[in-house]
Amino acid sequence: MVQYNKVTPAVIEALKGIVGEKYVITDGEKMLPYSHDEVTDSRYHHMPEVVVLPQTAQEIAEIVKLANRELIPIVPRGAGTGLACGAVPVYGGIVLSLERMNRILEINTDSLYMVVEPGVRTDDVQNAAREVGLFYAGDPCSGDSCFIGGNVATNAGGNRAVKYGTTRDQVYSIEVVTPRGDIVTLGGRLEKVTTGYRLDQLIIGSEGTLGIITKITLKLMPLPQHVVDLLAVFPDIDTAIGLVPKLIKAGITPTCVEFMDNVTIRSVERFLNEKLPHSENGHYVIVQVEGENEDDLDNKSVLLDELCTEHGALSVLVADPKKIWRARKSFAEAVRHESLIQAKEDIVVPVDQIPAMMREIAALSEKYGLATRTASHAGDGNIHLNILKGDMPDGEWDAKLDAFQHELYKCVYRLGGKLSGEHGIGYKRKQLMQEFTDPVELEMMRAIKKALDPNLILNPGKIFDV
Numbered sequence: 001m002v003q004y005n006k007v008t009p010a011v012i013e014a015l016k017g018i019v020g021e022k023y024v025i026t027d028g029e030k031m032l033p034y035s036h037d038e039v040t041d042s043r044y045h046h047m048p049e050v051v052v053l054p055q056t057a058q059e060i061a062e063i064v065k066l067a068n069r070e071l072i073p074i075v076p077r078g079a080g081t082g083l084a085c086g087a088v089p090v091y092g093g094i095v096l097s098l099e100r101m102n103r104i105l106e107i108n109t110d111s112l113y114m115v116v117e118p119g120v121r122t123d124d125v126q127n128a129a130r131e132v133g134l135f136y137a138g139d140p141c142s143g144d145s146c147f148i149g150g151n152v153a154t155n156a157g158g159n160r161a162v163k164y165g166t167t168r169d170q171v172y173s174i175e176v177v178t179p180r181g182d183i184v185t186l187g188g189r190l191e192k193v194t195t196g197y198r199l200d201q202l203i204i205g206s207e208g209t210l211g212i213i214t215k216i217t218l219k220l221m222p223l224p225q226h227v228v229d230l231l232a233v234f235p236d237i238d239t240a241i242g243l244v245p246k247l248i249k250a251g252i253t254p255t256c257v258e259f260m261d262n263v264t265i266r267s268v269e270r271f272l273n274e275k276l277p278h279s280e281n282g283h284y285v286i287v288q289v290e291g292e293n294e295d296d297l298d299n300k301s302v303l304l305d306e307l308c309t310e311h312g313a314l315s316v317l318v319a320d321p322k323k324i325w326r327a328r329k330s331f332a333e334a335v336r337h338e339s340l341i342q343a344k345e346d347i348v349v350p351v352d353q354i355p356a357m358m359r360e361i362a363a364l365s366e367k368y369g370l371a372t373r374t375a376s377h378a379g380d381g382n383i384h385l386n387i388l389k390g391d392m393p394d395g396e397w398d399a400k401l402d403a404f405q406h407e408l409y410k411c412v413y414r415l416g417g418k419l420s421g422e423h424g425i426g427y428k429r430k431q432l433m434q435e436f437t438d439p440v441e442l443e444m445m446r447a448i449k450k451a452l453d454p455n456l457i458l459n460p461g462k463i464f465d466v
């Protein structure tokens with residue numbers, strides 16, 4: 001491992017010279033929010049030595065060159081809503097916050113694109129597109145707080161990935177400050193390209209380890225005019241989740257297919273203090289579909305209704321979109337309300353293996369006596385499994401969680417799945433990454449990291465160790 005140098009008073013002065021005195025934070029209390037993301041277990045928190053808030057790619061390039069000269073780690077940070085400790089400075093050093101780079105630079109309504117800085121909130125991207133009658137398809141549940149740059153860095157998914165793909169599918173090009181401090185634009189406003197390696201796609205999802213994203217050109221599309229949200233309620237998890245592969249095959253191309261189990265629905269109900277339909281015994285599958293016109297939407301809704309009913313739904317309702325999506329998006333907060341410490345797993349398996357995976361989760365939960373809550377982007381095989389610590393003593397929790405996770409991921413990989421569908425590996429899943437990834441694949445990743453970041457200064461200690 002590299003022996004990094006400490007941030008000295010001379011380095012602080014140099015940083016002030018680059019971004020201005022006001023935008024260099026060294027006060028302990030003010031740096032505290034930058035020591036963690038949304039992972040609440042304090043064992044994953046680490047203080048930075050300094051936080052800098054640059055406003056341009058040129059300033060960032062100068063900071064990166066300084067960090068290379070001084071051998072000091074740099075951790076890029078968006079809004080800090082991550083769930084993998086990707087933005088946590090595990091070796092101290094510099095946290096580089098993108099929060100001041102928050103401008104929408106251009107919206108082109110003729111050619112359907114938007115150019116943004118990385119610190120724009122995702123909801124603001126969606127709203128700005130909607131205001132001109134257009135649509136930005138990326139839709140993570142944290143949209144009201146996360147930044148678009150963080151979404152690109154983690155390849156965020158979300159609700160609409162079933163139809164529109166993840167963040168990488170919404171991006172035309174990115175401007176990046178490389179780990180050596182060069183500024184480069186990767187990708188282009190092109191519908192197809194085979195011109196060397198797709199380095200834009202390599203940086204997207206690399207969790208701030210291969211470059212700092214400073215500008216993004218996003219794809220826009222016409223705003224869907226005919227949309228309906230259906231709520232199908234099922235008597236048990238097996239029947240509910242068994243519907244998902246059938247839905248995907250039915251040729252309806254849903255926009256979203258979300259699943260919530262009954263304990264989770266009741267947890268959300270308590271948190272919101274609001275009655276939700278069939279919360280006594282129902283498990284939810286929420287399906288959103290878009291139609292070309294009213295008739296097309298009606299036909300799809302009827303087909304969906306038939307499919308759900310044939311498959312054993314207790315009830316199929318047209319949902320109030322505000323209410324149902326508020327319930328779905330409150331999942332994380334509701335669970336946190338129940339137990340401050342939880343393990344948030346982000347399993348992804350082939351869609352046809354979701355039923356088998358859910359059965360395994362139920363069996364493990366019972367075997368280890370650990371309470372679980374599940375909500376899933378079921379249409380793309382992504383299961384958010386929260387394992388609750390509650391008031392279990394630390395030692396017992398650590399031992400049980402470790403055993404649970406090992407059995408869980410053995411099953412995930414046996415079913416053809418992977419560790420994370422959208423939250424990333426960060427620092428939190430690094431050991432599991434080492435354990436479950438093909439050593440050849442890991443070595444290829446390490447070779448790329450070493451080639452692009454020879455001094456290993458950009459977000460070290462994340463995804464894998466070099």
Ligand SMILES: Cc1cc2nc3c(=O)[nH]c(=O)nc-3n(C[C@H](O)[C@H](O)[C@H](O)COP(=O)(O)OP(=O)(O)OC[C@H]3O[C@@H](n4cnc5c(N)ncnc54)[C@H](O)[C@@H]3O)c2cc1C
Nearest residue numbers: 078079080081082086141147149150151153156157208213
């Ligand atoms: C309630 C809740 C719901 C969520 N729902 C979803 C969901 O539906 N789908 C989903 O995918 N995620 C979800 N998340 C996780 C999180 O919001 C996403 O991972 C999001 O993309 C992180 O964005 P951020 O701006 O907060 O990034 P941060 O947490 O600040 O950083 C995340 C990672 O990206 C890197 N990074 C950030 N900005 C840049 C940049 N400009 N250049 C290079 N690297 C950078 C950081 O170093 C870090 O490794 C949810 C989180 C919460 C708390």
